[in-house]
Structures are given as structure tokens and as C-alpha cells.
Amino acid sequence: MGEIIRYGAYLPRYRAPLGEIQRFYGRPGRPRAKALCTPALDEDPLTMAYEAAAAALEGAEAPGALIAVSQSPPFGLRKLSATLARALGLPEVVPLDVGGHPGAALDALALAGALTAGGSPPALVVASDHLVSHDERVADTLSAGGAAAFLVGGSGGFARLGPSARASREVYDVWRLGTEPEPRYRLEVLFDAYGSTSAEALAALEAATERPTSAYAAVCASQPHPQALRALGRAGVGAEQLEGTSFVGEIGNLGAASVGLALALGLDRASPGDHLLALGYGAGEAIAQDVEVTAEPPAIAAAAQIAGEAIDLSTYYRWTRGRQAEPH
Amino acid sequence: MRVGVLGIGKTPHKIQHGKSLRDLVVEAGRGALADAGVEPADIQALYVGNVGSVGFNYENSTGLMSAHHLGVVPAGAVRVEAACGTGAWALHLGCVAILSGLYDTVMVLGAEKMNDLATVEGTSIIAQAADSKEEYFSGLTFPSGVALTARKYMQTYNLTEEDLAHTSVKNHHYGARNPYAHLRFECTVEEVMRSAKVADPLKLYEVCPMTDAGSALVLCREEILRDQPDKPQVYVTATQMATGTWYAASDTLADAHALLAAPAQRAYEMAGVSADDIDVAEIYNSFAIQEPLGVEALGFAEQGEGWKGAADGSTWIDGKVAVNLSGGLLCKGHPLGATGSTQAVDVVEQLRGTAPPDMQRPDAEVGISACRGGPGAVGAIHVYQRLEGGE
């Protein structure tokens, strides 16, 4: 249900040198990404969401609902979607916050499709995250930030949200206690959990659509770590399906925005008739979403934002220490 | 109008960690009292100029504190504030007090202790003298607000940064000779150009240091000074104040000119002199660009040409009018509340002939001080004359 009418993506322009960061903090091992996409001091998930959303809404019909997805909203106990709606000048939209796991953008797309059935105005889905690293935490090594937005309507789109399948299990791969600032993880189960829940969702989607995973033109996946993408290989995803939509090795982990950016990259390269597979996973969840491209996508050249501008270690330290020293 | 300058006093201008705000107040005030030959009990009203004691020093009622520590209690005292024009406003109120006939002898004092905090804190406090709610909320600081004016000036008159650098060279020449100045080194145009950027296009040698200082004047009715002919016969003969726009965004070069030109015109009429009669001028220049603007507004040069005097000698000690023989605020620093009163003290010294010889304008008889404040919000002009033999 639901068709993607427009989309947008925003990556902060600054790239921090992960190799130097690791050496500075005394973390061993080869850097798993070339650089970290680092929001500037005056950016946060609200401002990044604004950029992606404004791009997606340009020249489009005003939405009736706005669904915000973030694991790092600037405020707790408040709606990111409501403030974003005011910033965009959309006081009449129904604001909704959806979250709970890294693939929640796909929950939001499903919700948007349901909301816009039967002639309702379109719904805007915006996923935006800034994962702020804490020292000595391997799971945070690739912490980065960015945003992606999708305008979903009942009709008039260039891509149709097709069948989807889910897997969900109670597993402590990555989690956090309540409001504590740092995520907890168990390395020994992390990548296995990502891979096996994804495999389960992919198998279920294959059964529902009778389209094998390998038949998709591209797989647009959450990518917390290059190793997680390799685990997908064991679940039936081919390397060439990830080629045009992978970025974690270039710019790091964008949290809940990762699957959104991956989908934007996939749509940019798609042609009418292609089927893309959006795959969001993590925290014991996996969602596999079939996206059928029916017309030429209004491409946004998201890949052009990946290169960015290098910053040095002292700037990265100043910006991330600043965020950690004060509430953010 | 004639208001007698009975006594003057000032402290060195520098970072003085060993002194508190009240130490500076007392040093400046007692210096003026001694020079005037009067006792604290003779002071009938006290006007204390101070801008930022709440922020810099965590104390507020500076006027009342000063009255106590100077011993002028029970005479009335009040703190005066008008951004960087504060000291000039204290002087204006002192003149008004005398001219009203209500008072015979008053003290005007300015003091600021800026270096108890780190630069970034001080910068933020100074920014509160401009619109910190919206305009300076946008990341402007005082140096950067004035930098915008410097760029406008260069664009309008097709000038280079080198053209403007001569102002700093002249000020540093005289600052090096002023024992009371914060910065006491000479510099060349090349050194000004190489100095660190502060707010483009302003460079380090084009902005004033944050300094700690106090200065004071004892003012009296004309007759009181006349009756003491062995005292130097220096009088304030005009005082004119103005306001201008509160926002840097609305401050055009025309506004900047009018801010000082309009009160200057009225001051010349009040004193019965013209721009050609001026021998020495203290022109507010916390940022170098403000000196050319002031030179133009006071009628010493056409608009767009005020920068030339520093380059061709006409605003040096033996030029047509000597501007900022004290080294200006660029070298003295800008102790916010004291700057206006220090300018007055420095002009009076020139008219008395008591400045150090290598910064003393020979036979100075008529002087002027131009003070300004805020992005473009305060203009203050005072004219001073040495009037011997019952003139």
C-alpha cells in the first residue's frame, strides 16, 4: 500500500578521519570506514530532518501527516514530528513519532501507506539520526549522522510499496536501559542476530511474493557495520545488489536514517520495472519491504553528498566533546 | 557655556589582576581630588560611568559603591550607562549639573575592570551592549559588527586594507610614548597587515585590547576656576549628545556619519569655534575604522578621505589637527565606562601642556573629544578650551 511520490536526503558535509580517531582513543584494529559523516555543532536530528524534508517537499502537495523516525531526538518527552512540522510551516499535519529499532523507517513507510489509502493526503516520512560515540565502545566506532525523507501517497507516485515481511525475536544484540546515554551491546550475538533475523524476513518475503531475493535490482539495507552487510550475503543477498546502496564503509552508521539513505541511493539508480528490496534490521527486528519502481524516479543525486569535506581530528574532538559535555 | 575643569586623574590602562574595580575608582578619584586641591566633602554630586560590572565583576551598584569608597557620602551619587559612550555621558551629566546652578563642584568618574574573566566571557558580556537578543544572537560580536562597517567603507570608497592600516601605525606611534597606555609598541603597515585576523577585515592591530582602568575629573562653576588663576584655565565649552540606530543591520555609513556630525555641528556653535580652530582631538577608535569616520564627522576631512590624515601626516602631532595623541583606544584599550572620561582627561592634559613632550601638541588651545557607543547608538561631543585672562 502506498506510493513514493518524492524523496530527499541530507548528509552533513563534514568527514572525520576514523583512523586518527581510533588511534587517539587507543582502539585497536583497522578502521572499518574511511571517514565518519559528522554533523556540525549547529546541526542535530531536527535540523537534518528539516533539510531532508524540505528537499522532499519542494514543489509537492502539502502532506496531511508527518512521521518522524529517530533514535536520537534532540528532546526526550517531546515529539520530534511536531517541532519538525512547525519548522516546515505545516501546522495542520498530524505529527507522529515512530521508533524503537534501527529499521523503524520501514515501519513508518508502512504506516504512511495505510494512512494515505482512500484518497487521504500524502504522508511525509523523515528518518534522522546522529549517533554520538562514546569512547571505548566498539559498537559506536562508526557513529555518524544524516537524514532521509519520503513523501508517500495513495497514488501519483513513481514507486509502489509492495508486500513486506517481518521477523522479530527477543535478543539482546544492542539495547539501552531506559534513558541512559550509552548503548549496550553483546558482540558475540550482534552480527549473528542481524544476519539471522534478516534471513528470516527475507525468506518470509520470498514466500509471500514468490520473488527470490536475488531477483531484486538492488538491496537497500540498514548498515551499522560492513560486517553486517557481509552477514546479509549469507542470507542470500548478492554483493552486486549492495554495491550502489552501500555507504557504511565510506561514511559510517547513520542509525535509523541508514535504511532511508540506502533506499534513496537505490531509487536514484532505478528504472521503471525494477524491484528494490528495502531491509531494515537491528535490536531483534527485521523488516523486508518490496518496492516496485513504476516510473522514472525524480532522482536527487544522493550519492553526490557522500564525498563531503574532510575535517581534522581536533575539530572532531571539539564537536563531539562539546556534545557530550552538555546535554544534547 | 563654561564649565571649569578643576582637577583630573587617571590610572594606568592595562591588565591589573592585583586591583579590583573599587581600587581603580579610588585611585582615579583621589588623583582628581588631589589635582583639584579639594576634599571629598567638597564634592556635591558624583557621576560614575561603568558599563559591565554586573557581568565582569558580579557587582551592580557601582555609583553607590564609589560614593562610599571615595568618601563623598552624603552627597548624591549615581551610576551612568550608555554603552561605550558611558564616560562621555558621565561628563555630560556633570556639566549639566554645574550649568543648572544646583551644584558648584561635582566629580565625574569612569571605571571598568574587564580582565577578571576569560576573553570569551568578556566578549559575550560586551556583546550585551548591543542587541544580544536577536542580532548578536546570530553570532556577531562587537569586533565583527564593526568589521561590517569597515568592509562597507572600503567598498564604497574603493580602498584597500593597507589604506586603513595607517591609522593603527599612527596610534601605535603615540601609544608607545604614552606611559598610561596598555599597548606601547610601534608598528608598520606590514605588521598591521600580518597581525592575526579578529573579524575579517579587522586584524589584531586594528582592535583595542580589553583593559582595566579608571579616570576622573572634578568640574566646577566657571567663577570658581577663574578665582584661582594659578590653576590651568581649561574649560569645557560644549557638550552635545546623540543617539543613532540600535542595530548594526540598520547602520549605514550615512548613519555613522550623522551620529557624530550632527552633535559636532551643534557643539561648534555652542563653543563658538569651528573645525579649523581645533588643535587636538581624541576620537573614539576601539576599532581602527572609527577614527576615519570620526575625522570626517568632525569636519576635518571629506567623507571617504578621513583615512588619509594618518597616511599623509595631517592628523599627526604637527599636522592640521592632531588626532589621538594618547594612542587612541587602540593603544589605551577600551575600559568601557572610563573611555569617555579618559578622553576628556587626555584632551585637558594637552591644553594644559602637561602631556609627555613627545606626545604634546605645542600651544594647544582648543580641543575636542568624540565618543561613541553601541553598534551606532551613542554619539557624544565635548569641546574644551584654554581661556587665559578672562576670555
Add this chain to the structure above:
Amino acid sequence: MTVSAIEFSRLGPPKLRLYAMRCGACGTLQPWWEHHHCYACGGSDLSEEELAGGGVLTNYTVVYYPPRDFLGQEPYVVGHITMDEGVLMPAPVVGVAPDDVEVGTRVRSTLRRMKLGHEGDIYYSQKFVVDDERTPTPGPAEG
């Protein structure tokens, strides 16, 4: 620069959109903070008008010594931007090296964090980015 909770509530919600004030008497548009008084005609009937967000950099400076709330962002460009509606606004210009802006650069407004209030409230407001699509490229040299 900190604000008490009382003043924060008096100031109203953070400035999430870009406004200017239109004078009901003479029609002059002035930067949105002139709440009370028209600087052009002295009138007191002003109303908010939303701006489209596009403008031209007509002056700028580069700040190397920031105030406390901007620590860590220096050096940054602060510009005087003449909006397409004719009103002059001061604002930072971000996402570009100081050497890459000049008088005449076209810019557009966007949302950024300005500072953290001392009550834990976040002040958002408008900063500007270079409007790549519409910045005119220099034409052939004359003469």
C-alpha cells in the same frame, strides 16, 4: 547569554520560521525583531510577515573570536543578507569556507541550532547556506 525561564516563556516558541515585521502605516518591512516601533515612520502598528528565505549577501565578516554560544564553530561567516523581500537580516552563513563567499553570493535560509539555553531549552533559528542553484556565475570579463 542566558535567559531565565520567565523570559523564555515571554519570548514565545523558538524561531522556527523566518519572519520580518511589516509596518501597517508606511509598509516598510524591517527585520523581525522590530516588534514595537517602525524605524521608518515611527508607527506602532507592526505585523509579522513570513519571508521566503532567499537573499543576497551584501556584506559579511568572518568571526575568529566567538561569543560563548558559538565556541567551536569559529571561524564562521556572519553576513548581512538582503532578502528578496528587501529587508536586511544579519545571520551566520554556514557550510562554506570563509574564502568561498563574497558580496553578491546568493544564499537561502535553513534551520540550525543557535545555542543551548541554561534551562536545557534549545534555541533554534535561521542560518543561511549558499544557494548553489541560483548563485550567478561570473560572466565573461569586460573590455
